[in-house]
Amino acid sequence: MKIINASILENASNTEFEQCDMHCRIILIILYSVVLLGGITGMVMMSCLMFKRNSQSVVATFVLNIIALHSILLVSLPFRVSYYFSVTWDLGSFTCRMVSSIIYSHMYFTFVFYVAIVILRLLIYFRKLQMQQLKKRHAIVSSLIIWVVGSLIFLPVFFLQYGTDTSHLEQQRCFEFYRDLNRREIIILNYSMIVIIMSMVVILFLVQLVVIFQLIKALWPDMWTHQEYRAQIKSFFFLLVIVVCFIPHHAFRVYFIQNYSGRENSKLVLYNEICVALTTVCCLDMLCFTGGVIHYNF
Template sequence: MEPTNTSAPLNASNLDVGHCNAHCRMILTTLYSVVFLGGTAGAVMMSRMMLKRNTQSMIATIVLNIIVLHSILLVSLPFRLSYYVLVTWEFGYFTCRLVSSIIYCHMYLTFVFYVAIVIFRLLIYFKKLQLQQLKKYHAVVLSIIIWIVGSLIFLPIFLLLYGTSSSYSEQQRCFEFYKDFNHREFIILNYSMIAIMMTVVVTLFLIQMGVIVQLIKVLWPDLWAHQEYRAQIKSCFFLLVIVVCFIPHHAFRVHFLQNYSEGENSELVLYNEIFVALTTVCCLDMLCFVGGVIH
């Protein structure tokens, strides 16, 4: 993914240099294929399950938003798979920017909805919020606010800043937007997002573990017979998805920001691509629910 000299013949060998060699492409193709197939199956089955139950709860509405986010990402994955299989980008520069930005929009908005579920359940546990007070329109209003705020944050970045550097190749190459990390505003933005996500996850994880330990002490040994315990375990599942899928990317991003320099560190770029791909694995969350991994 280093700058390309467009006067030189463009072939698979050239693309391997600094971007993604055959081994890297195999890893990414396998990972994206599993996510695409498993995520699509999970989204379809979970949607059917929710329609049959006609659930009106606030949590169900938030889960529906997550399914919509997953679906948007899943639609973009065949474009990525085509690129890694064919080793060339055939869909134009704007589409490249769009497909590349979707993966980040999906990650951060999914993170917000995951956190919303965890916070709501914690508020109910600590008696700060009554379940009877939560109506479907509350969830709809919250969802609209999150989508609007997300759009106001990501659309300007995508339209005005992301991928607009003159150093990008507009022919047959894609996903080189890590070059923006040479710009001060993107470095500040990335460190800010890393700090926010790490702080929120650590705080919620400690609170969640404290709640679960307390419930174990009170409800042992009939833990699974109590809805309150099962609800907190589900919240813990969402936090676990964040830790497995999102935190490694952000932890590595710190190392990437400190060591990346354009024209060097091609291996660093390869690892960055793999950690970015790992964030899409969260699309398998609905498959876990449908498959009974978490009830």
């Protein structure tokens, strides 16, 4: 903590970095560092386990996609940690926008794969889909569709809409794209995403709870010996990750949009940055699987 001392504070003042003060930066450095270390550990351990098992299931393929997404995000985190230590950004606007886009693309792509796993298992439970009908090629094709469609939608929106105000880059600052929330099209885009994600999570969460309670009622007290129950519990775990890591960001986004008017508000920016950083905590999901919190067998 001594690294962030008076000289850095003076540098922060010179670059008008009051939007995220010392307290804000310490929280973000700690949070990103924990995610970086825990995420790398979880990725390595889960990758070894999955390649050792060589699973051909659809869910396992989706999980490999999630591991790839986590790996991309983890590569970008040292840039963020370094920035909050030095309080300056010397890598240019394109790199700033790229690193910024990774954290959002990771959140939305990971959300899609989480939801795909949950819906797949619900369809199997309700006998709308037979596991025997699913081949690895189906999972690969589905994954490619998600990547291609998601990229065609996300990348143009982010690079054409977000980060158009580059005044903060002239002062060697980065990750301040919340400034674009004063624009009507950005507000509409954010509200649309919030409504879609919130609605989908509430519906899936309620359906998943009903399924789990039905299984408990039917299989009690030996439900943990049944693969179907364990599969639904793993789906519920993914939903919990969404609720804990992604929902706070979108819920606070509503408050942020309504109260951010372009005036500097360090508390508002602090909470917004923490909510953004919280989305990266989902990278610890694989650590939970390998650590035995949730059975990792896919």
